[in-house]
Amino acid sequence: MNPDRHARSMLPIPDRPAPGLTTYDAKDPDTSYPPIEPLRPPAGAPNVLVILIDDAGFGSSSAFGGPCQTPNAEKLAAGGLRYNRFHTTALCAPTRQALLTGRNHHSVGMGSITETATAAPGNSSVRPNTKAPLAMTLKLNGYSTAQFGKCHEVPVWQSSPMGPFDAWPSAGGGFETFYGFIGGENNQWDPALYDGTTAVEPPATPEEGYHLTEDLADHAVNWLRTQKALMPDKPFFVYFAPGATHAPHHVPQEWADKYKGAFADGWDAQRERTFARQKELGVIPADALLTPRHAEIPAWDDMPDALKPVLEREMEVYAGFMEHTDHQIGRVIDTIDDLGVLDDTIIYYIVGDNGASAEGTLNGAFNEMANFNGMAALETPEFLNSKLPELGTPSSYNHYAVGWAWAMDTPFQWTKQVASHWGGTRNGTIVHWPNGIAEKGGLRSQFTHCIDIAPTVLAAAGLPEPTMVNGVQQSPMEGTSMLYTFDEPEAPERHDLQYFEMFGNRGLYYKGWSAVTKHRTPWEMVGPTLPAFDDDVWELYDGHVDYSQARNLAADDPEMLAKLQRLWIIEATKYNVLPIDDRGVERATPEVAGRPTLIHGNTQLLFSGMGRLSENSVVSIKNKSFQVTAELVVPEGGARGVIVAQGGRFGGWSLYVKDGRAKFVYNVLGIQEFPTEADRPIPAGIHQVRMEFAYDGGGLGKGGDVTLFYDGEAVGAGRVGATQAMIFSADETTDVGYESGTAVTPDYLTGTSRFKGSINWVQIDLGDDDNDHFIDPEERFRITMARQ
Numbered sequence: 001m002n003p004d005r006h007a008r009s010m011l012p013i014p015d016r017p018a019p020g021l022t023t024y025d026a027k028d029p030d031t032s033y034p035p036i037e038p039l040r041p042p043a044g045a046p047n048v049l050v051i052l053i054d055d056a057g058f059g060s061s062s063a064f065g066g067p068c069q070t071p072n073a074e075k076l077a078a079g080g081l082r083y084n085r086f087h088t089t090a091l092c093a094p095t096r097q098a099l100l101t102g103r104n105h106h107s108v109g110m111g112s113i114t115e116t117a118t119a120a121p122g123n124s125s126v127r128p129n130t131k132a133p134l135a136m137t138l139k140l141n142g143y144s145t146a147q148f149g150k151c152h153e154v155p156v157w158q159s160s161p162m163g164p165f166d167a168w169p170s171a172g173g174g175f176e177t178f179y180g181f182i183g184g185e186n187n188q189w190d191p192a193l194y195d196g197t198t199a200v201e202p203p204a205t206p207e208e209g210y211h212l213t214e215d216l217a218d219h220a221v222n223w224l225r226t227q228k229a230l231m232p233d234k235p236f237f238v239y240f241a242p243g244a245t246h247a248p249h250h251v252p253q254e255w256a257d258k259y260k261g262a263f264a265d266g267w268d269a270q271r272e273r274t275f276a277r278q279k280e281l282g283v284i285p286a287d288a289l290l291t292p293r294h295a296e297i298p299a300w301d302d303m304p305d306a307l308k309p310v311l312e313r314e315m316e317v318y319a320g321f322m323e324h325t326d327h328q329i330g331r332v333i334d335t336i337d338d339l340g341v342l343d344d345t346i347i348y349y350i351v352g353d354n355g356a357s358a359e360g361t362l363n364g365a366f367n368e369m370a371n372f373n374g375m376a377a378l379e380t381p382e383f384l385n386s387k388l389p390e391l392g393t394p395s396s397y398n399h400y401a402v403g404w405a406w407a408m409d410t411p412f413q414w415t416k417q418v419a420s421h422w423g424g425t426r427n428g429t430i431v432h433w434p435n436g437i438a439e440k441g442g443l444r445s446q447f448t449h450c451i452d453i454a455p456t457v458l459a460a461a462g463l464p465e466p467t468m469v470n471g472v473q474q475s476p477m478e479g480t481s482m483l484y485t486f487d488e489p490e491a492p493e494r495h496d497l498q499y500f501e502m503f504g505n506r507g508l509y510y511k512g513w514s515a516v517t518k519h520r521t522p523w524e525m526v527g528p529t530l531p532a533f534d535d536d537v538w539e540l541y542d543g544h545v546d547y548s549q550a551r552n553l554a555a556d557d558p559e560m561l562a563k564l565q566r567l568w569i570i571e572a573t574k575y576n577v578l579p580i581d582d583r584g585v586e587r588a589t590p591e592v593a594g595r596p597t598l599i600h601g602n603t604q605l606l607f608s609g610m611g612r613l614s615e616n617s618v619v620s621i622k623n624k625s626f627q628v629t630a631e632l633v634v635p636e637g638g639a640r641g642v643i644v645a646q647g648g649r650f651g652g653w654s655l656y657v658k659d660g661r662a663k664f665v666y667n668v669l670g671i672q673e674f675p676t677e678a679d680r681p682i683p684a685g686i687h688q689v690r691m692e693f694a695y696d697g698g699g700l701g702k703g704g705d706v707t708l709f710y711d712g713e714a715v716g717a718g719r720v721g722a723t724q725a726m727i728f729s730a731d732e733t734t735d736v737g738y739e740s741g742t743a744v745t746p747d748y749l750t751g752t753s754r755f756k757g758s759i760n761w762v763q764i765d766l767g768d769d770d771n772d773h774f775i776d777p778e779e780r781f782r783i784t785m786a787r788q
Contacts, residue, residue: 049336081444178195348431
């Protein structure tokens, strides 16, 4: 074997031409140059597939004793290793950035999700260029790289069609190919998709059988086949991160129906059943204890009998969603097998980027945006029962109840967001690599963490951590290679110190011990009274004899507790965790949080064809008066279609033309719709159509009066009874001249929403109406120039 001749610690690898004879005539027999050799990693570097499921707790997958059937995960585990002490950060974007960089989430600025970024270095959502992602390192060493699925690591002010794209997977992230979505979640039936940095529409409709996870698997399969057909000697790194099983829980009905009746006895009984199965499988120790239910989580027997059919169906849909996801993952793995390279592919199958999600309220949700807007009370038991047949279908944006999240985290306490306890951070993980792991069906119990994956991959590929990437000196990775565990089941753990923190929930692991304190409850999103950090009550657990954090030893060993609390402060200081930030509304407000905003001032000018504008790319019209004015060119025979729309079926507003008349609809969470229609058609020619909304005031989410104008003349009036106070959607956008995604109103379809006529411009203005119902061209020009 030829030794590797590349100096790989500096990336890109510098070109260093060898000195030698330069002839005058190429025909001279002394003319000699070595052939051009495409860059490749060191000989023996394996292919890499990292699979990351979303919002799945330790006790969800059948591979770790859960009720959701995951035969492909089980098959991989039978041929590889299960890790039962693998950890995440308790939240999606932080876990993903940590996994992709090999550094702690605060070290890479992702102390929380991008939407709550602050000016503090640990919470900025900006990855320092001293911490290059794994994909970039592998690409610059000769790997083919591709990501399919979710990317929630783009700072919100960089998520518009104008970028900048430094944090996008296929620009600064090191992935040569990206097909998926930017953000925390997406509608599985009608997603907002990107191919690279270009917005694309789904290739089919739900009625035609479209589903996002299937689409992602299709693209991954096609890419893998093409890569091995054209570059068989070049290894690949594929990151397959579907939005599943994050809410909304969307799945074809036949998958959910497989589980009919399986959850009739509720979440308390399900935890007992999962716990027994986990011991039977040996994925938890025989002496592990099942942690009790906390008072904040209702008992199944205390839930209203009338609601229980809805609760059952919520879990049936989720279980079907997970099995469906595992099936699509199986298609990707089967493709690698069919290509003859499965034995030489190291596969990580991580069942969850955090614990199961308890963000669906105590009753679950037909539209989870209700809870995000503090309006969960609108979804009464009667309403939920009326929607039971629709759960999981394109007409829903559903989530399951807190009790099911708790059950999916068996045997641990708490859920996603709670970084203090293993229910938030311990995720079942499988590693499969026949050429690198001799044992089949083994169990590993060394403490491991998502920051360990990047150094493991580099070690497996025989690649050094780079000291320089793109001219920037790199800081060392903070994870520990797991390679030592592959063939040594009893090897002493090397990753023996790890801090945890999320929203003030915090903890520390040190050589088997853990000290933890829960600061806030995930499903109390609006208005909870939080204690001072120094008043939080700490707990102490001895993991040598207590796998599940079931026996609190704080009163028995205060010295050990104090030691770990001090260590937490030291680690928090080292990795930019401080200051701890548990603020809510303040972090949601860019000006207070200190993060940039794309839009400034109280007015915004938009043009026809602009679309896929996230809520952070548009002035916020929530909880205030606002006006929308559009200059239209109406053809003979009348106009029709969308002028401007924000949001979609599950909440938003639209100004459009129906039957030649201007119409405004405000849709509250897909539950209430408030229309206002003009009393006459818009005449042919150039005209201004204006909608004014006069907010009632007196608090958040109030209603207001609507007036429509043609060229300054009132032509219609109406009333909006309530508005959405916080967010319209996690995935729907603002579009001018058409509507992408789902439609705000059933008055039109997205496929037929394009405006017939011309739109010269659309302007959104905030604040009180000044009674000037007609914006003259000079004023429009002044605003345009003022924002250059």
